[in-house]
Amino acid sequence: MNDTILEVKGITKHYPIVAGVVRTKPIGWVKAVDGIEFSIRKGETFGLVGESGCGKTTTTKLILLLEEATEGAIMFRGTDVFSIGRSGLREYRRAVQAVFQDPFSSLNPRMKVRDIIEEPLVTLHGFSKKQREERIAECLDQVGLPPGSGSNYPHEFSGGQRQRIAVARALAPNPDLIILDEPVSALDVSVRAQIMNLLKELQDRFGLTYLMIAHDLAVVRYMSTRIGVMYLGKLVETGRSEDLFNDPLHPYTEALLSAALPTHPDTSRNEIVLTGEVPSPVDPPSGCRFHPRCPKAMDICSHIEPVLARMEPDREVVCHLW
Amino acid sequence: MSALLDVQNLKTYYFARRGVVKAVDGVSFSIDQGETLGLVGESGCGKTMTCHSILKLLPKPGGRIVEGQVLFEGEDLVLKTERQMRRIRGAKISMILQDSMTSLNPAYTIENQVGEVFAIHQKLKGRALKEKVIEALKLVKIPAAETRLRAFPHQMSGGMRQRVAGAIALGAKPSLIIADEPTTALDVTIQAQYLNLLKEIQAETGVAMMFVTHDLGVVARMCDKVAVMYAGRIVEKAEMKDLFRHPRHPYTIGLLACLPKMDAELDKLVSIPGQPPDLGALPDGCHFAPRCPECMEICKQKYPEERLARDEHYVSCWLVEK
Amino acid sequence: MFRIGINKLALIRKFPVNPGIPLLIVLLCIVMAIFAPYIAPESPTKQSLPNQFQEPGYVDKDGTKHYLGTDKFGRDNLSRIIYGARISLVVAVLTIIIAAFIGTLLGLVAGYYGGWVDSLLMRITDVGLALPLILVALVLAVVYGAELIADLIPINVVLVIGLLLWPRFARQIRGETLAIKEQDYIALARVAGCSPMRIMIKHIFPNVIPTLLVLCTLNVGYVILLEASLSFLGVGVPPETPTWGLMVSDGKGVIATYWWISLFPGLAIMFLVLSLNFFGDWVRDKLDPKLRQV
Ligand SMILES: Nc1ncnc2c1ncn2[C@@H]1O[C@H](COP(=O)(O)OP(=O)(O)OP(=O)(O)O)[C@@H](O)[C@H]1O
Ligand SMILES: Nc1ncnc2c1ncn2[C@@H]1O[C@H](COP(=O)(O)OP(=O)(O)OP(=O)(O)O)[C@@H](O)[C@H]1O
Ligand code: SF4
Ligand code: SF4
Ligand SMILES: [Mg+2]
Ligand SMILES: [Mg+2]
Numbered sequence: 004m005n006d007t008i009l010e011v012k013g014i015t016k017h018y019p020i021v022a023g024v025v026r027t028k029p030i031g032w033v034k035a036v037d038g039i040e041f042s043i044r045k046g047e048t049f050g051l052v053g054e055s056g057c058g059k060t061t062t063t064k065l066i067l068l069l070e071e072a073t074e075g076a077i078m079f080r081g082t083d084v085f086s087i088g089r090s091g092l093r094e095y096r097r098a099v100q101a102v103f104q105d106p107f108s109s110l111n112p113r114m115k116v117r118d119i120i121e122e123p124l125v126t127l128h129g130f131s132k133k134q135r136e137e138r139i140a141e142c143l144d145q146v147g148l149p150p151g152s153g154s155n156y157p158h159e160f161s162g163g164q165r166q167r168i169a170v171a172r173a174l175a176p177n178p179d180l181i182i183l184d185e186p187v188s189a190l191d192v193s194v195r196a197q198i199m200n201l202l203k204e205l206q207d208r209f210g211l212t213y214l215m216i217a218h219d220l221a222v223v224r225y226m227s228t229r230i231g232v233m234y235l236g237k238l239v240e241t242g243r244s245e246d247l248f249n250d251p252l253h254p255y256t257e258a259l260l261s262a263a264l265p266t267h268p269d270t271s272r273n274e275i276v277l278t279g280e281v282p283s284p285v286d287p288p289s290g291c292r293f294h295p296r297c298p299k300a301m302d303i304c305s306h307i308e309p310v311l312a313r314m315e316p317d318r319e320v321v322c323h324l325w
Numbered sequence: 326m327s328a329l330l331d332v333q334n335l336k337t338y339y340f341a342r343r344g345v346v347k348a349v350d351g352v353s354f355s356i357d358q359g360e361t362l363g364l365v366g367e368s369g370c371g372k373t374m375t376c377h378s379i380l381k382l383l384p385k386p387g388g389r390i391v392e393g394q395v396l397f398e399g400e401d402l403v404l405k406t407e408r409q410m411r412r413i414r415g416a417k418i419s420m421i422l423q424d425s426m427t428s429l430n431p432a433y434t435i436e437n438q439v440g441e442v443f444a445i446h447q448k449l450k451g452r453a454l455k456e457k458v459i460e461a462l463k464l465v466k467i468p469a470a471e472t473r474l475r476a477f478p479h480q481m482s483g484g485m486r487q488r489v490a491g492a493i494a495l496g497a498k499p500s501l502i503i504a505d506e507p508t509t510a511l512d513v514t515i516q517a518q519y520l521n522l523l524k525e526i527q528a529e530t531g532v533a534m535m536f537v538t539h540d541l542g543v544v545a546r547m548c549d550k551v552a553v554m555y556a557g558r559i560v561e562k563a564e565m566k567d568l569f570r571h572p573r574h575p576y577t578i579g580l581l582a583c584l585p586k587m588d589a590e591l592d593k594l595v596s597i598p599g600q601p602p603d604l605g606a607l608p609d610g611c612h613f614a615p616r617c618p619e620c621m622e623i624c625k626q627k628y629p630e631e632r633l634a635r636d637e638h639y640v641s642c643w644l645v646e647k
Numbered sequence: 648m649f650r651i652g653i654n655k656l657a658l659i660r661k662f663p664v665n666p667g668i669p670l671l672i673v674l675l676c677i678v679m680a681i682f683a684p685y686i687a688p689e690s691p692t693k694q695s696l697p698n699q700f701q702e703p704g705y706v707d708k709d710g711t712k713h714y715l716g717t718d719k720f721g722r723d724n725l726s727r728i729i730y731g732a733r734i735s736l737v738v739a740v741l742t743i744i745i746a747a748f749i750g751t752l753l754g755l756v757a758g759y760y761g762g763w764v765d766s767l768l769m770r771i772t773d774v775g776l777a778l779p780l781i782l783v784a785l786v787l788a789v790v791y792g793a794e795l796i797a798d799l800i801p802i803n804v805v806l807v808i809g810l811l812l813w814p815r816f817a818r819q820i821r822g823e824t825l826a827i828k829e830q831d832y833i834a835l836a837r838v839a840g841c842s843p844m845r846i847m848i849k850h851i852f853p854n855v856i857p858t859l860l861v862l863c864t865l866n867v868g869y870v871i872l873l874e875a876s877l878s879f880l881g882v883g884v885p886p887e888t889p890t891w892g893l894m895v896s897d898g899k900g901v902i903a904t905y906w907w908i909s910l911f912p913g914l915a916i917m918f919l920v921l922s923l924n925f926f927g928d929w930v931r932d933k934l935d936p937k938l939r940q941v
Binding site for chain 1: 367368482484485512513514515516517518521539540541542543545546565566569570576579580581583584585586587593594595596597598600601616
């Protein structure tokens with residue numbers, strides 16, 4: 004298929020662990036992301052879920068070129084972004100934008116809202132002052148902020164409004180792909196719906212593609228067309244949103260879904276409570292990484308790593324059961 | 326039988342340089358023996374201040390209880406001296422906080438910290454103390470408790486630390502535990518474990534709980550009664566199922582409607598417009614009026630006193646007939 | 648000798664401060680320095696044998712009243728103190744500018760780039776911090792001699808203190824940069840395609856300004872003490888120059904009898920340094936975002 008916009012090919016990120024005094028030789032590696040593959044198609048929202056520390060943010064950092072990958076490749080419209088030239092990089096910087104979780108740390112407190120939104124335009128060049136002003140006004144309007152807010156500082160806004168500013172900034176250079184790393188987790192419950200609706204509306208209007216990370220499954224369900232489930236640096240299952248929720252294949256997905264509490268006491272759920280804790284990514288379990296906690300573990304699971312099985316179009320699972 | 330804890334018209338203000346923050350402004354609720362009350366509300370609505378007022382642990386310069394009663398086992402805690410309070414804290418009412426990384430002292434071993442309660446309140450020493458500590462750790466199902474005595478908090482995972490915090494809280498067999506967002510910092514699968522644990526302990530010991538959270542899913546899982554707090558006041562309180570099935574206050578209705586659901590495909594979420602008000606500058610009349618879809622003339626002028634909507638279901642809203 | 652003062656001040660810092668009086672004293676010194684020729688009753692270098700060692704309040708033959716007495720050359724103590732403020736403040740301002748500039752630059756670069764750049768710069772900084780400031784200043788000032796530019800700037804003192812002071816700035820600014828670098832808005836600036844230069848100047852620098860201001864005000868007092876110490880030891884400035892340190896030094900042999908010669912310039916040093924420290928604390932409390940929340 005040719006509508007793939009971003010393809011992640013076996014990327015790996017190992018952070019060195021360095022010991023106190025002599026800081027040269029690493030004494031171990033945090034295997035934050037360990038060979039994951041997925042692709043994102045134009046106009047869809049790809050959701051990435053998983054527990055804290057499983058490598059979601061690291062994946063986005065690799066895609067945003069904020070960290071250098073240890074291995075693997077990322078293809079953007081067919082070109083490898085790790086080896087594109089200067090002009091290619093500039094185009095990539097325009098086309099891929101991001102909104103982060105914390106609306107307090109993602110806006111420079113000493114810059115006016117106008118300058119914050121202008122930033123991606125300035126570095127792109129090729130815009131006159133007047134064009135930039137127009138674009139800023141346009142973006143403010145698109146995210147539902149009053150036109151005058153440009154001359155205020157971020158601290159004059161509430162969490163929800165700040166997240167709108169962050170979205171406006173991401174929209175400014177007319178991107179194709181926006182990476183949303185937990186865009187609503189830090190917001191008040193009553194404000195989350197506003198931001199989620201806004202993001203959906205903008206997607207419809209401008210044909211945006213999203214890579215969305217969240218740990219709240221209901222949020223991912225609402226936003227995403229396809230979902231990837233991560234566990235300890237690996238992708239264990241991907242599939243279309245409704246398939247994955249209605250019929251989880253991987254035991255971890257199943258457990259994750261059952262651990263999410265329904266927001267109504269009358270909703271029934273089958274309860275699978277996992278035992279044990281998430282192991283450390285420094286020294287992940289052998290074989291299937293989930294086997295110490297897996298209710299369906301078999302003998303083979305502890306020493307042979309399962310391989311990816313393609314179940315149906317758009318459905319992949321990494322587990323010996325399949 | 327009278328209630329275990331009966332809070333009546335509690336007002337706790339924070340006197341800051343830039344004005345008075347009415348963090349808790351006339352809050353009343355009660356908890357019976359062995360019962361769990363959920364206190365839900367958005368960030369900054371005064372939940373933590375309410376908990377701290379009960380134990381009189383207010384932020385030192387500035388925070389003050391200006392009115393109201395906190396009747397615990399028939400005695401008013403507001404009138405107690407610091408000395409008397411010290412005998413109640415930890416022994417009769419204890420607390421579990423959100424962030425076990427900061428609520429446990431990084432400089433002491435688990436044994437020291439759990440042992441402190443027994444040393445202070447039961448004057449235990451030596452072997453007897455150690456046995457008590459192990460017993461307490463076993464109560465919160467810490468695997469291989471004997472081997473963990475010498476561990477320091479940073480050597481344990483978040484879930485385990487939160488269990489230690491639970492062991493400290495439960496140690497002296499209190500009759501009430503105030504849990505201030507005890508699972509917010511935990512992963513969903515770990516949260517599921519912890520909530521189950523609390524339920525089991527409650528069944529075993531019959532301790533009453535005040536469960537503070539902003540997660541309605543947790544409320545649905547844990548609580549017998551719910552109080553919904555908005556901008557320093559309780560706007561609705563009822564039996565848990567009754568509240569979810571028949572919410573009456575427009576804020577509660579909005580809150581329930583704006584959550585994305587796990588089990589249903591939705592096109593657009595219902596959203597509550599605007600953002601939570603600043604507690605230093607509250608609107609006259611109903612605090613929710615600026616965001617309320619049903620706002621009437623009277624709402625803007627006078628705060629609706631609490632009224633009974635049906636059995637044990639109280640609402641502060643002009644829509645509900647007295 | 649003046650060192651002790653600083654540690655004592657740390658105790659006083661715990662108290663809440665009102666910037667009014669300290670600010671007034673600092674302003675008074677600045678006014679004295681700028682308008683010295685108009686304020687001072689006499690020339691600070693005018694000698695007069697009959698007026699030697701006169702007590703405060705002495706009125707000489709010409710009817711001039713010497714409010715703070717005179718020294719062994721019959722020079723008016725008050726006038727010398729007023730003129731002395733000039734040297735102190737000029738040295739303070741210039742050295743702080745030098746130190747702040749170098750320190751901020753290196754601190755930003757070290758903090759932002761990290762790695763070997765950071766290691767190298769921080770080792771240099773450590774060496775700088777380990778140098779006994781007063782000793783090195785003393786040695787250098789002696790080697791390069793005493794020279795006043797435009798009758799006002801003891802250039803060697805300024806250069807020496809400035810060059811020795813920057814590590815204090817570099818260390819702090821680096822720490823701050825490290826913290827700011829982790830903020831999401833820096834990551835977003837990189838996503839937007841900003842160059843490291845632009846990130847340091849546009850995104851990080853404005854956020855270290857509060858720290859920089861606090862560092863400046865807190866170090867001004869220290870520099871003034873240092874300059875006074877050097878003058879007291881007789882280095883850096885020509886002997887006839889009116890500076891507070893030199894005046895204290897001049898009177899030290901006769902302090903039992905002619906106490907006013909040393910006492911008043913000593914008090915001037917103390918009040919100015921105290922005020923600057925109080926003021927610095929106040930600035931810090933004002934600018935520290937954690938304390939400002941309330
Ligand atoms: N700069 C770093 N150096 C060393 N280890 C790191 C670094 N950044 C992340 N890690 C580790 O990599 C792992 C993955 O982290 P990451 O932030 O990607 O998780 P996440 O899935 O985004 O979690 P969360 O839901 O908590 O945001 C974690 O174990 C983390 O401790
Ligand atoms: N030390 C303090 N100084 C000034 N204001 C304070 C202080 N502590 C709390 N407040 C104010 O009191 C109000 C209530 O705070 P509280 O911590 O009780 O909220 P909360 O409901 O527990 O929120 P969260 O969900 O974020 O924990 C807030 O608006 C806050 O601004
Ligand atoms: S491979 Fe085995 S251990 Fe891993 S998830 Fe599948 S069944 Fe469980
Ligand atoms: S009192 Fe009025 S404004 Fe307040 S919630 Fe009820 S209807 Fe809405
Ligand atoms: Mg993350
Ligand atoms: Mg709280």
